[in-house]
Amino acid sequence: MAERKVFAGHAVRKLRLQLGLGQGAFAEALGISASYQNLIERNQRPVSAALIVRLVERFGFDPRALSGAEPGGGAEAMRKRLADPMFADLEIDRAELVEWLAAAPGGAEAFARVYDRLGGGQGAAASDDPLVLVRKEVERWRNHFADLDAHAEALADELRTRSPDLYGAAGERLRVKHGLSIRVLPVDVMPDVLRRVDYHARQLQLSELLDPASRSFAVAFQLAALEARGEIDALVRGAAFADRTAERLYRRHLISYWAAALMMPYARFLRACEATGYDVELLQRRFGAGFEQVAHRLTTLQRVGARGLPFFMIRIDRAGQASKRYAGASGAALVEADGRCPLWRLHAAFDRPGALVTHLMELENGSRWFTIARTVTPQSRRYGGVPAEFVVGLGVEASLAGVLAAARGLDLTGEATPVGLGCRACLRPDCPQRSAPPAGRALLINERERRASALTFVGD
Template sequence: MRYGEVNHDDVEIVSICPTANAPSCFFVKIFTKGAGQPRDSSVSPQDRKLFAGARLRRLRLQQALTQTRMAEDLGVSVSYLNLIERNQRPLTAAFLLKLASVYNFDLRELTGDDSDAVAAELARVLADPALTGISAGRTELAEVAASAPGVAAALLRLHALHVSGVTKQQSAAPTTAGPVERVEQLLRDRRNHFPELDAACEALADDLRLASADLSAAMTDRLRVRHGLTVRVLPVDVMPDHLRRLDLHARQLQLSEGLDASSRRFHIACQLALSELRPVIDAALVGADLSDGAEDRAGARIGVQVLANYAAAAIMMPYGRFVGSCEALGYDVELLQARFGAGFEQVAHRLTTLQRPGARGVPFFLMRLDRAGNVSKRLSAFNTPLAQHGGGCPLWAVHTAFDRPGAIVRQVVETEDGGRFLTIARTVRTFAMPFGSTRPEFVIALGCELAHARALVYAHGLELDTTPAVPIGLGCAACARTGCRQRSIAPAGTRLRFDERSRGVTPFRFEG
């Protein structure tokens, strides 16, 4: 049915869902009375009507619009808009389509995708052993997510801080948030997506393509002509402790010869972003809580550098072309490397940023780990404890990837809260180093919820509905699984039980 074939007053929106083959597209599920016909009494009002007042109000405020201004733009009365925001009127097809055309909203932002995900996160929070005895139905959680998204976000953040505190008891790490932690929190709050910066990078990338088919040459020439900076590659012994250095006295961007081609391209793009997009980067940081007394400037500097790196990836892999390639190639990271002249880690990083309304990609999380399980990078397009606090479970195949350099290791895992994910992991090559030097080793881990995994080439050959998932945790101190043979310590906050007459599969028997 096409828009316009029915009387809009006889239509109510039930749901809007992404298509199976193209996550950036969607179809509308509607209920229609038919001309002059009564509604089907067998369909409950909750199944027919779409109420999205809280989400509409949130989107209106994000656009800095008053109710009067929005009502004028949409051609409705202020009182009618007020009733919709108070969930006393459902969204009609005419209103919803007018809203999408005027403000270019992603319709799914109004029809429950985000609130459903938040409701699922709240359900996982209630599965925490510390909240045993407290229950809430899915409908109740959905109401909280839809009508009070700020409260829901606060609860999720408090729980994340709780889990983080429990995990850090294992390593006695300080719980005070420093500048790095505050920047990481900013990325989590924004779901690692900065739309204005992405749009500016896409426009810049289009200009560069017109100048030259060779991106590195185009960026080098632009730095020279517009900013008076030349790019110079220097020997490793001249820059033993630097990969990139801006020498303002010599007007040079100096790069180490130890960088491969994709890394040199990335660093040139990073400098170009700092030279041309600094106002956009600064605007993206407005309102972010990056200050803490004496470390004020440290947090701000880290934030600028993180967003400059974000911009460099966005220049090398412009949003529209990159999302289209992801969908065409099944998110095959190595083929995306070849198409965009980027490194494995650079492509993996870019995959976590695909949250543009109307053109969303599969939401991924990313971690970079060393052999000891230390995590030096965490990025995520969605909220999950695994992305924020995971990495310390030896049952997760990310650790075995070190034994298979260059090979992609895939695994279906299930966390203690019931989350199921398809994850892949692969070692990454660092910059070239002189013989005899200690070479850093890292593994990049990428994961997405199993519900999105069918779009990935890495799911081929797997029966996602029936494939057994490996039970993993966030680390022994934060994991309450009782029968794990890999357990090294009892969970934090539990009491050990000893029985001299028996020995279990693990010496750590415990009770809450």
């Protein structure tokens, strides 16, 4: 806290108003001048560590409010909302945005709530949707949980000294330390369940439908629930979810994170990434993991002093609906957007099951991205059952993609496909694939002229 500047004028002002104190009285209680207090509330001066201590001692202030009380989630979150094409003509710069947040925090918060509620930013989902709440918390950490990584890595190193077979070593630890044996059961016995803990029989029961990578993950998941409970409980408490479902979803994400970190220990995994050019299929074989497991792990490599490439990950179905998405440290608008551009070859992977599909593309803001996509199939399918299929996409800024095995031989500075963030958020003119006009732009109907796109709009 002492090493970074904390601008939290909104939180300080809110506390002062709750106490019913004027700036002068409040400043006097803190031992600072009224003018300095005014600058703090206008976010023109940071809140020092010493001042935070005084706030805690004299008013019982909860310092966690400093990160969560900024209107609209703070300047960066508001900047993302204002990046929506519907605001492009307003040309709101950062200085104006900061001034707005300082001068009218209530109005900024109201704008953010209405924007989110009407479908901006996080899509049509309401702000109290547990899935949205959990994703926001995960992204707040950039999907990197250092304590979980360190804890899992230590155990992985210990297990490795006993056996190179993680599944066997983890299963033995589960039996010896926790009294749980592993039993693989026929699908007729567990027709609709892939993993179950039977504490009466002292068994971790696994379906025979699970492949080796999924069985290893299931055992690691159970170890996480038992051995990383303290670290996970601390993170869940810190999130302070009011919604019980969101809390459980977040806990499941953290348990899964630890399980993946056990299978792919941070230091060894990062070294393997750098040595292989982040070759996902080779990493699968080396660590006994599935494509989706490796893809997710790639979004977490943000350890201080040992960072990997800032990947994003998204998983979609044939309808384009996203069931998983992690921006990580990439800051990719492609993940944040509720819609997806049909010109992105992410969708083309469905036509090439099991094959890697690469794509170089450019967004409207000029950023260029290199993406890899491949189909994945859940383990639960039985003969005659309804088949399920998803595409998992990985992406990184094109300027960083030169080291990737999947990009070898490609000109990453050459021609890129122009894509948008879905038709409602895209202002590209004459797109032959357009299905709807941009939000907030009126359609232009001209019976004497037919352009490449049947949907032209004001400003086109």
